[in-house]
Amino acid sequence: MRIGLLGTGPWAHQVHAPALAAHPEVDFAGVWGRRADAAKELAEQHGTRPYDDVDALFAEVDAVAVALPPDVQAGLAARAARAGCHLLLDKPVATDVERGRAVVDAVREAGVASVVFFTTRFLADSATWIGEQADVGGWFTGRAQWLGAVFTSDSPFAASPWRREKGALWDVGPHALSVLLPVLGDVRRVTAAAPGPGDTVHVVLGHAGGASSTLTLSLTAPAAAAGTTVELRGEHGVALLPERSEGALTAFGRAVDALREAARTGVPHPCDAAFALRVTEILTEAETLLTSDAH
Known part of the structure; x- marks a missing residue:
């Protein structure tokens, strides 16, 4: 090709x-x-x-x-x-x-x-885990934390104008949704969205399968606090997204x-353009809630 x-x-x-x-x-x-x-x-x-x-x-x-x-x-x-x-x-x-x-x-x-x-979605261990949790089902709730230190470190992405404007909701929010949606189902409703320190955002989602989930997203976390966690809880117990064993x-x-x-x-x-559009629709709902609350 x-x-x-x-x-x-x-x-x-x-x-x-x-x-x-x-x-x-x-x-x-x-x-x-x-x-x-x-x-x-x-x-x-x-x-x-x-x-x-x-x-x-x-x-x-x-x-x-x-x-x-x-x-x-x-x-x-x-x-x-x-x-x-x-x-x-x-x-x-x-x-x-x-x-x-x-x-x-x-x-x-x-x-x-x-x-x-x-x-x-293209890391081998993560992809396997997502598929396994989707097959198991019976999930009651999920929690995704994507905490980056882009704006608190010497990251080459810190000067990115679009990241400065749109923040963690749009930069790492897609990552969180890409893990939760195939496991918990489509988002039926964005029920809440609230700001935290810097560009930090907290989002609460209701999923079509009946489960709820929360997202905590940031690019301004202290370097010592940065990291990613996805936790699922349901009929079969607790499942945690494995740590990365590969690079981008x-x-x-x-x-x-x-x-x-x-x-x-x-x-x-x-993970085609149609899936990415659905992610954009969900994040737009969250952004609308944040904007309306700010006023």
């Missing part, structure tokens, strides 16, 4: 570009960025070519991987789909429902495959494989 990369920021440097360059079944065909000099630099690092014209890249690849701010990603993703490119997107696919739906519509109309890189590079390689399989078979992946 010939894959082009859109984006030249820290995530593209750390994960997308090296993973695409190393994948044995991928021809890393080129890089486009909003800054031509950055695209040239990243392309040279990985032995591929920079593109000044994004439509020229679309015309010469089978798929695009996108490492751009969500609302920039959404417009380019729809455009790429209409050009016949399969999509490997990042979360959130968009931060408003209209843009997210436009991506889904473009994917459907063009008949292309889509996979959205919810990192935890390995997980992204699996996402590439998932896209190749979806493109080959025509069978949608569970």
Whole structure:
């Protein structure tokens, strides 16, 4: 599969570009960025070519991987789909429902495959655990804590304008939902949302299967308090999401494989653009509650 990369920021440097360059079944065909000099630099690092014209890249690849701010990603993703490119997107696919739906519509109309890189869903131990808990069922409640220190450390993502604007709800909220939804079922109602310190947000969800869950999300946690916990409690006891044993590079390689399989078979992946749209809808509900409470 010939894959082009859109984006030249820290995530593209750390994960997308090296993973695409190393994948044995991928021809890393080129890089486009909003800054031509950055695209040239990243392309040279990985032995591929920079593109000044994004439509020229679309015309010469089978798929695009996108490492751009969500609302920039959404417009380019729809455009790429209409050009016949399969999509490997990042979360959130968009931060408003209209843009997210436009991506889904473009994917459907063009008949292309889509996979959205919810990192935890592509880690082997986590994916196995999620599948096992979904099969067990009988869950009464869930608790997801995604506490990052992005804004309290020297993280390369701390200067990200969209993260500064949208905060943890939109950056790590998609990760939490990507774990809870396949186990507890779709969200029937966002019942509460309250702010905490910094960009910290607490969200309470009611799920279609009858269970409830809570999310605690932050990018401003003290470094000593940062970490991820997902706990489920139900008829069969307590289950905890296993700690990571792999990195994002390995997980992204699996996402590439998932896209190749979806493109080959025509069978949608569970983490496709439609799933990502549902995540955007839920987070939009939570954001609306937060905004209305603030006034």
